[in-house]
Amino acid sequence: MQKIKIGMVGGGSGAFIGAVHRKAFFLDNQFELVCGAFSSNPERSMQTGTELGLDSKRVYANFDDMMRSEASLPAGERMQVVSIVTPNYVHFAPAKLAMENGFDVIIDKPLAFSVDEALELKRVAESAGRILALTHTYTGYPMIKEAKARVAAGELGKIRKIFVEYPQGWLSTFLEADGNKQASWRTDPSKSGQGGAVGDIGTHAANLAEYVSGLRIQEICAEVNIVVEGRKLDDDAAALLRFENNVSGVLVATQVAAGEENNLRIRVYGESGGLEWAHSDPNSLVYKPLDKPAQILRAGTGYLSAVAVKNTRLPAGHPEGYLEAFANIYLAFAEAVRDKQKGITNPDYDYDFPGVDDGVRGMVFVRTMIESAQSDKKWTPFKV
Numbered sequence: 001m002q003k004i005k006i007g008m009v010g011g012g013s014g015a016f017i018g019a020v021h022r023k024a025f026f027l028d029n030q031f032e033l034v035c036g037a038f039s040s041n042p043e044r045s046m047q048t049g050t051e052l053g054l055d056s057k058r059v060y061a062n063f064d065d066m067m068r069s070e071a072s073l074p075a076g077e078r079m080q081v082v083s084i085v086t087p088n089y090v091h092f093a094p095a096k097l098a099m100e101n102g103f104d105v106i107i108d109k110p111l112a113f114s115v116d117e118a119l120e121l122k123r124v125a126e127s128a129g130r131i132l133a134l135t136h137t138y139t140g141y142p143m144i145k146e147a148k149a150r151v152a153a154g155e156l157g158k159i160r161k162i163f164v165e166y167p168q169g170w171l172s173t174f175l176e177a178d179g180n181k182q183a184s185w186r187t188d189p190s191k192s193g194q195g196g197a198v199g200d201i202g203t204h205a206a207n208l209a210e211y212v213s214g215l216r217i218q219e220i221c222a223e224v225n226i227v228v229e230g231r232k233l234d235d236d237a238a239a240l241l242r243f244e245n246n247v248s249g250v251l252v253a254t255q256v257a258a259g260e261e262n263n264l265r266i267r268v269y270g271e272s273g274g275l276e277w278a279h280s281d282p283n284s285l286v287y288k289p290l291d292k293p294a295q296i297l298r299a300g301t302g303y304l305s306a307v308a309v310k311n312t313r314l315p316a317g318h319p320e321g322y323l324e325a326f327a328n329i330y331l332a333f334a335e336a337v338r339d340k341q342k343g344i345t346n347p348d349y350d351y352d353f354p355g356v357d358d359g360v361r362g363m364v365f366v367r368t369m370i371e372s373a374q375s376d377k378k379w380t381p382f383k384v
Helices: 016-027 042-051 063-072 092-100 115-128 142-152 181-186 197-213 306-310 322-341 356-374
Strands: 004-009 031-037 081-084 104-107 132-134 159-167 217-225 236-243 248-254 265-270 273-278 284-289 295-298
Touching: 004 016, 004 063, 004 322, 016 031, 016 322, 031 042, 031 063, 063 092, 081 092, 092 104, 092 115, 104 322, 115 356, 132 322, 132 356, 142 197, 142 265, 142 273, 142 284, 142 306, 159 197, 159 236, 197 217, 197 236, 197 248, 197 265, 197 356, 217 356, 236 356
Parallel strands: 004 031, 004 081, 081 104, 104 132, 159 248
Antiparallel strands: 159 265, 217 236, 236 248, 265 273, 273 284, 284 295
16 A cells, blocks of 8 residues: 655754654554654755755755645656644645645644634635645544543433543643743734634644534634733633533633643543543543432543544554644544545545534634633634
């Protein structure tokens, strides 16, 4: 089976998330990196391409040149998909141009800089017939997929309550004043968009809550704060959520919880039991049936659902984590791309990766959180 030829926008030398993407798409031997526009600095882009062993003719100074040059190559040579790993404000243009030139896209979250950009990407994807995947990493964990499967199978009964929290502590001080690259763009409204913590980690929390529960957020009552003096975007947020079927929830997303790393956690409760998953122990899922002892379910075991097994590579007791979860999204994306290339269309088949609709909802979540925090009304409708 031939590898899928992939190009990359962003992810130059020293970039954190670009290297993560490359490790993820190389893990299952499904992709071959053939080209890239790795930086807005042409010299840095060429340096990265050289480090990655690419032909210098296919290391581009900008993504415009990359899309048009690759589209002009023979079908057997050109890239087939593109991975976009830039800051938020450089998501829309390369994604749109890629799809208009016949390439499928996988893009780091959030989807775009604004709701309008997200809706335009959805329109382009549909009109061009392209696949667009979004790397909401945490949905790739096997035990998150197990949680989703058990909720869908009715093991918790009717869902009543959802708690999701994502505390970090890395922005507890004014890092952007010291030129920290990751902090600087994430706290800059001209590069990040409306939301700081809300967009960076709040979108992950909201997506995870909807993914596991199968329910969509319909209304939000939010408080959004700037805790560190001098910061331009929010670094702390909390919200009451109202999902479909009148299910209530609570979401917390903060980057000023000193001492915390990436302590994402979700709890879902129904009439007959609950489920709890924590990023600190991603290979475990705690099942809490009503009036019975809690059970600790483990990745890699024979009693899990087919979808959890499909997304596990190692036997029980061998830890899998962030890179493997990331790789699961790329693997599902690869499956969809291959089927499309073969002319296989099955609208009822779920490739189980976040798509353009999830991306649009993420941008609407950010907008609604900010609107709610600024409103004097208790509930703000979640309107796509």
